[in-house]
Amino acid sequence: MKFTGAALCAAAALLPSASATIYYAGVAESSGEFGVWSATSTPGTGLPGRFGVDYSFISTSGIDVMVDQNKANLFRVAFLLERMCPLSYGLGAKFNETHFDYYKQAIDYITKTKKAYAILDPHNYMRYNDPSSQPFSGSVIGNTTDPKAATTAQFGAVWGELAKRFADNEKVIFGLMNEPHDMPSSLLLANLQAAVDGIRKSGAKNLIIAPGNSWTGGHSWTQGGSEASSNWLYKIVDPLNNTAIDIHEYLDQDYSGGHLACTQPAATNLAAVTAWLEEHNLKAFITEFGGSNTTNCTTMLSDMLDYMANNDVYIGWTAWAAGPFWGTASPCCTDSAQFGSLEPGSKAANGGPSLYDTVWLPVIQPKVPKQLQWSGPATVSGGKVGKKC
Template identity: 30%
Template structure:
């Protein structure tokens, strides 16, 4: 194919990273829960097609963690301090077993905001012993499976963080003493567990003092949430921040502490502002995988297509199909940061391929590029399942290499020929100029447009690799597909 024609010279290897765990919440067990901890049993809607969704997310997308929200009230049939209800727990366990059958890690999420019907756990509401009883039973049930993760509580708020940390310590002791000695336990802070205040509120410091009964901190992970809308509620369509500064603060704290965190809830709409900001956030999280162990998007499950933050796949022609937000801002950053080797060029190479085949070419339409001055920004389309031209869309195999060219200036010649012939045209002697990409946190690729003389512009600053080097490095080292990271100019 086209990529194999590139000659790589003077390349230094750079290892890229990605979070260990990537997943999505299968919502429904949390439906009806309010931030005061009231969770009516009648509102619970465990996703009937949840097992099929999880098979899709794991089998088709390669995800490896599902978050399964449920209310405390549902599990004990509204009996505070009582035993797990056989009927209700049976329904929830069926979802957990469906998750485990995929091979993914499965997160049990008690979605009560550190409360029961208005009272804060251990601070005037339910006693610590009542809460510990719940977790003792859950840990005993799942002690034999190390792929079950325990999220102590969803989004505590308006409480004394030091007292709450003491409550969490009792829960950790109970989980470990019940025999669940190797499972991940997520430790949530106050203020809805927001990344913006985990450090400043003292939550992170208080929670990082929690230990296992043997004095270690193995598999005790800081729980992290964050939305991108105007009030961090996840209820508005527009995104106003990419959260990078907030996650940078958390990353610095974790790095200095020698600990890890996991982003167990973050989501956005498919508005243009979110496609930019959410992608940027998730690129940053992946680029800092030394301290961020994973990312779980909100949410699929029982949400329908009208939900503003929906990640629920739709069924088309008998198959589950994911929306643009999932593919562009959750899957693409993760797939892009594969454990492969790329090269750092000393000098861009120029090649003159004689032809382009339909299986190796993607022509991006003008609607997908954003020229700004002498720069063009191209969204990362690493999960794109089609070859795209201005006039046609044709399926390609998931194992097909793609070559991206930018439709700037008079690129319409190529798209016209594509439309007329159904395949990219034979090119007698075109000149392609590979441009630099930034693998460390960008949600889009930027390259300098050629000057009027036809001389290629200067690649952007920062840690970069030529598209050709990236393609060949992946193909040669891993036998993997090069998807969406080669930018070239057709002059």
């Protein structure tokens, strides 16, 4: 029987792959959290903000390139809690519906139009009420000694509402919070558990990913004595057992992703968290990582991607970062030099190639698995993998 190319592609997409460990691979979409920074740390700056002027979520043309040409199947899309839940409402189940609709349009484009997967990313560092000097401004959610702080119950409520609204979309993954830091790990666990409880109470079965403390750094997962993330995150209870761990890992001297030089090899620095994941039978995504286009960084990035592929506790990753509002600025690893971003079509300040051209295409792109999951629910166990037709 003679098959057409489309038929062969469709047939291949149904074949399982026994060797697959990375089911989801792509890029973080950063621009939805833009427009609020204040040089004078003035609360309320940029809120609510003008969609399409001060901030945006995705460029559909950029998503098209990433899916159709680069065969990426995962996008982590940032938003701000203060826009979804305005300060006049407070954190909780009441949303700014106009803002939510803009966000849902972005998520629907990724998951329904392009048939890829999307991580919801409240980019708030486990803080709420003042993003003007993120990542340090705002009240820690659940801090009962701060009268301005939102409560743990309110955090559970916002996730219960988000879950209810996306429960019918099996390609949506709930990333509970971006980079919690400088808070008691017991409080972090309480907040995360409230979110999981709210999600499951809503009836949503979607995959959840939960971050650790200390910026959810993989290198520091077992550090910090009694406050170490390793002492707390395994205690999350999900009645559906569909929660994975959300890890970030940069390769520069202080793990910040701010520097041009890469000095911190991932295989060495992720060894302890990898062993911890194995010990507790947990899976993980690394939803932020990156490096510059220097020779040492490109080697370390390649090695890191191989490390994730070769350790089956890792099931997905998103590189930092693309997004329509970066322009010539760099989201990662350039000592503030303007080399552009991972956004397709972006340029450096001198008009030259961007990090998309010098890091994504030559370094990350070859490590995007040829077979990824393109249909079915996102789960900690992955699903059937195949080529993108």
